[in-house]
Amino acid sequence: MAIGEARFPKMYSVPGFKLGVASAGIKRPGRRDLVIMEAAPESTIAGVFTTNAFCAAPVTLCKQRLAEGNPRYLVTNTGNANACTGQAGLGDAETVCKAVAESVGCAPSDVLPFSTGVIGEPLPVQKILAALPTATSGLAEDQWENAAHGILTTDTRPKGASVSFSYLGETIVVTGIAKGSGMIRPNMATMLGYVATNARVEKPILQALLREATDLSFNRITVDGDTSTNDSGVLIATGQTTLPTVSDQVCELYQLLRTAVIEVHQSLAKAIVEDGEGATKFVTVEVTGARERSDATKIAYAVAHSPLIKTALFASDPNWGRIVAAIGYAGVADLDAEKVRVHLGDVLIVESGGRAAGYTEAQGQAVMNEVYIEIKIDLGMGQAKDTVWTTDLSYDYIKINADYRS
Amino acid sequence: MAIGEARFPKMYSVPGFKLGVASAGIKRPGRRDLVIMEAAPESTIAGVFTTNAFCAAPVTLCKQRLAEGNPRYLVTNTGNANACTGQAGLGDAETVCKAVAESVGCAPSDVLPFSTGVIGEPLPVQKILAALPTATSGLAEDQWENAAHGILTTDTRPKGASVSFSYLGETIVVTGIAKGSGMIRPNMATMLGYVATNARVEKPILQALLREATDLSFNRITVDGDTSTNDSGVLIATGQTTLPTVSDQVCELYQLLRTAVIEVHQSLAKAIVEDGEGATKFVTVEVTGARERSDATKIAYAVAHSPLIKTALFASDPNWGRIVAAIGYAGVADLDAEKVRVHLGDVLIVESGGRAAGYTEAQGQAVMNEVYIEIKIDLGMGQAKDTVWTTDLSYDYIKINADYRS
Incomplete structure (x- = not known):
């Protein structure tokens, strides 16, 4: 059960950001459950993660890798959260990242892993590895809706939001997808969010913007008061524009971008509530x-x-x-x-x-x-x-x- | 639905403490919904109350009167909480207390009011006044079980607990009843608790003992995380014993009494959880x-x-x-x-x-x-x-x- 309109919005492609989807058969055969995303080499990336002390193995890896560089590949599986899986879970997440790195030709530290689903079960690594080629070979800028399906668990609908604005004759796009329908609460939820823009933004500015947008969106929704082990939100700026780099929070472009990023995050957050488990209001x-x-x-x-x-x-x-x-x-x-x-x-x-x-x-x-x-x-x-x-x-x-x- | 055994325990009468019950027809005709309690003149009394900022009119009056004296009559109605009823609600609680005072021959400030039930509706004062004579004329020490029924709302069972111990050849009794099955949470719940003993205890010692026992019982249970506007717990010491007055927390009698009071409170608290709304575990x-x-x-x-x-x-x-x-x-x-x-x-x-x-x-x-x-x-x-x-x-x-x- 979900409320409001089920219509998936028109999604503007983000220059320099591609998505690929596959069915690894993790929980159900044929279900889309594996998504790869690829950002252009000059991209910057920011991340916010669950505050849960039992954060999942992929969250641990994501935090490390974001602190040390600008990873530009994201691999997401559903059906298994790889949480509370100890050292073995960390090793499994690393194995998946390494396989992605080999298939696309980057360092393993350039890959961020995301998992959502059952807690405490070993990650079915072989199934994921077997499906990777399908996901990477399908990488394209127009795959947002497909990817929105590929990250769902108990959700009954894909969730997307996309806005664009013009500045000095150029078009800036902000497009994102999210999943989540239970355990929704401040500090996010079994929530994954991926938002990308073609603006060029310095990493610290991007991180601050993501924090603010998350605070005003995913951290302001609640279904049942539970906070998951796997919540992750990322914001990627591909820099595919001739506009100047956003390097402070006072410039006009930052203000326009900020409004758009917050709007996309709030739309995604409200879509999660509308799809809240059992929601009728x-x-x-x-x-x-x-x-x-x-x-x-x-x-x-x-x-x-x-x-x-x-x-x-x-x-x-x-x-x-x-x-x-x-x-x-x-x-x-x-x-x-x-x-x-x-x-x-x-x-x-x-x-x-x-x-x-x-x-x-x-x-x-x-x-x-x-x-x-x-x-x-x-x-x-x-x-x-x-x-x-x-x-x-x-x-x-x-x-x-x-x-x-x- | 409730869990565990439904058997109401054997209740020892407390010398110097009487209870009387009537049907005022507040919510349903014929239902026991009005209880009067009378403590012997030399009794001391302690109280703990909801921390809810929207506390009900009777709670406001109870706190005032306990701070100023040793009230020895308690009047409880169910079916209406007299909460969020503003100045009119305070006036209604005073009117009921005044009527009790007139019928038993004491000052209105010697009467403590308690209400539980629907929030925000005017207290049906006339119905309560009409039923008062029945309640006061039935005052007797053996009416604990009857009173346990008279304070219930959504509860499916009466809740009582009673223990006794011997000290220097005399018997000290601790007996209590409680109600509550939802909105159960730290700092109590739609919870009313009345515990009496025939020990003689100085008021500050009694108050400290009630705080400790409440902290270890009613403040350690939760059904749904909600805290009501009307939670009240009282502990009465009638002093109907030739044993010395308990005036410190180190004497042997205090230690024995403390154990008994905590045991009664914990039994009542657990009985509330067992009767939690919809509980199966x-x-x-x-x-x-x-x-x-x-x-x-x-x-x-x-x-x-x-x-x-x-x-x-x-x-x-x-x-x-x-x-x-x-x-x-x-x-x-x-x-x-x-x-x-x-x-x-x-x-x-x-x-x-x-x-x-x-x-x-x-x-x-x-x-x-x-x-x-x-x-x-x-x-x-x-x-x-x-x-x-x-x-x-x-x-x-x-x-x-x-x-x-x-």
Whole structure:
């Protein structure tokens, strides 16, 4: 089950960035489960990774290799996360990278590995190696949608986003794909994201931009509050343009690029929520009037994670008491219940420590009957704010996660 | 649905403590929903309350009155929480207390109000007032089980615990009842607890004892991570004994009493988990080898709150990868994945950053097939530890909370 439109967007190719897809038969025969990506030699690359202390073997390798150079090949398998696999897992990831390096003619340190799927099982290296030639021989700039399919696990839809803008007569493209539908939470999720642009960007600037865009997108979504061992996001700048290199954050090109990169990341993040496991509602929780952003974040996540609120959303029940309770236990110091105002959509439901005077159940019900729902909370304490996106909690969430071995 | 035995224990009466029950028809005609308790004049009383910033009107009144005196009447209604009801709610709680005071002949400040049920609806004061005479006229020391029924909401069973011990030829009794089955989490839950003893205890000692016992019981259980607006726990010492007053924490009588009070609180807390909404498993999460207790607590709750782990428990699936992932994202600094050892019951499932060498799926499955399951996590970092108790996450949890307006 997923919500909203299933239409895959038009994807602009990114000059200097190719993708190739194959079926390695890791979990199911015939399923696309292996993706290779190749960036032009002069590309820069940035990465953000899970903060989970049990990060997977490929994450460990990615971090090392990004710190030391500018890897330009990415190999992704689904069906097996190569996580909690100890030293053997590291060796397996290295074997796959080495095979990619040999087939394309680069150093193994130029290859970044990504894995997603079951935790704790040995990586089926031979299956991956056998499928590599198909993936590399198919490398082409127009394979974004194919690759979007090739990185999915429990997702029910491919997720892509693409924007372009003109600057001094040239076209800059930002295109990306992502996967993820459960374990979605701050600091990402069983989430893989790949975004590329043809702009030329210095590596530290690219890294800072990816951090900011991730913070405003993948780190602001939650389905079930779990954070995976494998979350990875990369941003690649191929430099296939005659425009000058972006080397600071004040130039006009950086500002245009920043807007585009954030837009692509937020589209991908929202697509992940729309495809949240068992989701029937897309919920925006916006907290304003906080003293500090961290206070707004705490309350937004307390509301977004509350199983009681999530089940009420599933039932389309305007149960504002549960929202108020979550605001109250979020742990924000000196919260003044009298000052808190809560809107459901445009309907004021809570003020002065209780139900708003003019509020009627019918008004709340009308908002809750929608698929896209906004919960807006004004703390009346200051100017800081934050927004997170989440889903409801349905029977299907239980079914999916009681049945699927992730 | 609830787990374990439904047998209500033998309840020892507490000399100097009476209970009376009535049906006020607040939510359903004929249901027991009003309870009065009366402590002997020389009693001392201690209380602990929700930390929710949106605490309910009765909680506000209780805190005031406990700070100023030794109230000895307690009036509890179910079916309506009198929470998020603003100034009108405070007035309603005062009206009920005043009526109790008039009928028993005490000052209104000697009455503590407790409410649990729907949030945000006006308290049906007239119904409560009409039923008061029935409750007060029935006051008797042998009404514990009847009162245990009278405080329930979504609970499927009454919850009681009672122990006694002899000291210098006299019998000291500790008896209590509680309610709660959802919104169970540290800092209590939609949880009401009433424990009484015939020991004579100075008020500050009683308060410290209640804090400790609550910390080791109601603050160590979680069903869904939500904390309610109305949680309240009280401990009453009626002083109906010729034994000396307990005025310090080193005397032998205090130590015996402490053990008994903690035992009663833990029994009640575990009974709440066993009656957790939709629960099919009772899960003990024990974290040892932490540098500080707070680290152990963080990890224990990360595991106990993970919807992925909870759905795996529901499915009896020994999905150790999800446990490892939760340990990893709990936010404990410098966690060394290589040192972490995880047991499912007595079966070692994780060591050296991956699946334990001798582990077989059949071993894990055997443990998961049980109703009472232990997840034991050794961090290998130090000597601190903590334990929490929780449930699985089932279809019935969704059903109960999508249907019930709490």
